[in-house]
Every structure is written in C-alpha cells, then in structure tokens.
Amino acid sequence: MSRSVFLGRAVAPGEPLFTEEDRAWALALAEIEADTCPGCGEQWSESSAPENEFEYTASLVICHACGIAAKTTKAHQDNNGTVDGLHVHVQHRKHARG
Numbered sequence: 001m002s003r004s005v006f007l008g009r010a011v012a013p014g015e016p017l018f019t020e021e022d023r024a025w026a027l028a029l030a031e032i033e034a035d036t037c038p039g040c041g042e043q044w045s046e047s048s049a050p051e052n053e054f055e056y057t058a059s060l061v062i063c064h065a066c067g068i069a070a071k072t073t074k075a076h077q078d079n080n081g082t083v084d085g086l087h088v089h090v091q092h093r094k095h096a097r098g
Contacts, residue, residue, distance in 0.1 A: 002026075065090045 002009075002022040011017055018026070035044050046052060069088040077083060 065092075 002018045003025045004019050004022050005011060005017065009019075036042070037044055037047055040047070042056075047056065069090050073083060073086065073088055076086070
C-alpha cells in the first residue's frame with residue numbers, strides 16, 4: 001500500500017497507486033532499512049564505524065513471555081516432543097480464555 005493511500009488518499013480511476021512522493025518515501029525507507037543492523041536495529045554506518053567501537057552500552061532485559069515460551073519448549077523437548085514446525089503461542093494470564 002502506498003503511503004498516500006495509507007494516509008487516506010482515494011485513488012481515482014486512471015490515477016497511479018504510487019505518487020512521486022510515495023516513491024520517494026519508499027526509496028528513503030529502503031535506504032534506511034539497508035543501513036540497519038538486523039541484530040540490534042542500529043545504523044550500520046554508525047555502529048560499525050571504528051571510532052564508535054566503545055561508544056555503545058547495553059543492558060539486559062528479561063522478557064517474561066519469551067522466558068515461559070523457552071521453558072515450555074524445553075519441557076516439550078525433554079518429553080521427547082519434536083520442535084519441527086512448533087510455534088509457541090504466548091499470552092498474558094489476564095487475557096487467557098478458559
């Protein structure tokens with residue numbers, strides 16, 4: 001979907017789905033995504049620069065949803081369960097049905 005349509009532009013018959021401005025936004029996004037580290041989300045051009053080697057800090061954060069998913073998967077494996085095609089559905093107890 002083009003940016004302008006997402007923002008509410010109605011496309012009239014014969015009008016292009018993507019305007020010149022939409023194309024410029026799409027190209028800018030592609031440029032940003034190409035310069036983004038898939039591991040941390042920081043800009044490659046900045047985070048890989050030698051002068052920035054010691055300019056970052058990191059902190060550990062525990063995601064309790066990921067934690068219970070990992071524990072549930074391990075228990076399944078320990079019980080000889082396969083993980084081929086396994087997807088773990090995690091939900092907060094207050095949203096659980098039952």
